[in-house]
Amino acid sequence: MKDSFDNLIESKNSILILLPKDPYFDQVAAGLGLYLYLKEKKDTIINCPSPMTVQFNRLVGVNKVTQEMGNKNLVFSLKEYDPKKIERVTYDVVDNQMKLIVIPKPGEKPPAESDVQVSYAGLSADLAILIGGAHDGHFPQLNKEELKNVELVHIGINDIKLTREVMSFSQKATSVSEIVASLIDDYSQDIATNLLLGLYAGSRNFADDNVTSETFALASRLMQAGAKANPTVSAKAYPTGAIPMRPYQESKVENPEGEKAEEPPREWTQPKIYKGTDIS
Numbered sequence: 001m002k003d004s005f006d007n008l009i010e011s012k013n014s015i016l017i018l019l020p021k022d023p024y025f026d027q028v029a030a031g032l033g034l035y036l037y038l039k040e041k042k043d044t045i046i047n048c049p050s051p052m053t054v055q056f057n058r059l060v061g062v063n064k065v066t067q068e069m070g071n072k073n074l075v076f077s078l079k080e081y082d083p084k085k086i087e088r089v090t091y092d093v094v095d096n097q098m099k100l101i102v103i104p105k106p107g108e109k110p111p112a113e114s115d116v117q118v119s120y121a122g123l124s125a126d127l128a129i130l131i132g133g134a135h136d137g138h139f140p141q142l143n144k145e146e147l148k149n150v151e152l153v154h155i156g157i158n159d160i161k162l163t164r165e166v167m168s169f170s171q172k173a174t175s176v177s178e179i180v181a182s183l184i185d186d187y188s189q190d191i192a193t194n195l196l197l198g199l200y201a202g203s204r205n206f207a208d209d210n211v212t213s214e215t216f217a218l219a220s221r222l223m224q225a226g227a228k229a230n231p232t233v234s235a236k237a238y239p240t241g242a243i244p245m246r247p248y249q250e251s252k253v254e255n256p257e258g259e260k261a262e263e264p265p266r267e268w269t270q271p272k273i274y275k276g277t278d279i280s
Helices: 002-010 025-038 176-183 189-202 213-224
Strands: 014-018 043-047 073-078 086-094 097-104 116-121 127-131 151-155 166-168 272-274
Touching (some): 002 176, 025 176, 189 213
Parallel strands (some): 014 043, 014 127, 151 166
């Protein structure tokens, strides 16, 4: 599965990571871990339709999560300034630096520095990676015209149902962070920290009955990469009233005859392609 993911990423130039609305802590941790990994290789942005609340502040790079998906055109806006006061806008290049010049009409004051807002508009993306979620309703971003023809990939602990075709890297695991960790092999300290915090949240601090030795092995690898452990993260790991899925336990038990259990079918470890159907 990792090879398929690597080949997919290698063929793309610009990547958009989409978090669901009102995301779980684990989903944000996984998305940011993947963002920090991909931004060193590709033009990457991470988006969430919901604002980042204080519970996510311990995650590295949380300030990079934007509610606006634009990354194509840089836009300068003047808030609380009457455009009728502007005579013209021009630009000049001085010492290899471009300067935008707003010229007010005679007798009018120029805009204040505090009036200037900088943002992006338009979207340039070859691939959109959906983190978690179960259906279209969790990703209102998909309704935007700019994403109509963008290839979709899903990473989650459960399959997703969309009205569009999507390649799925979903599999049973304690957390989405665990799946992301299996798809990348270069953990910086920041990446490892985010994924470890997500692993704590998804596994309820390793207290769930379905946590396996592989879960602890992954935590060990992340800590070896410099992850900063924080086992108290799950106190507000999930939105109010949300019931997280129980993690999956991989069976290591031999059968009564002493023979090792059969290996799972190969297709279980391969990415899946789902073709959406219209909902009447």
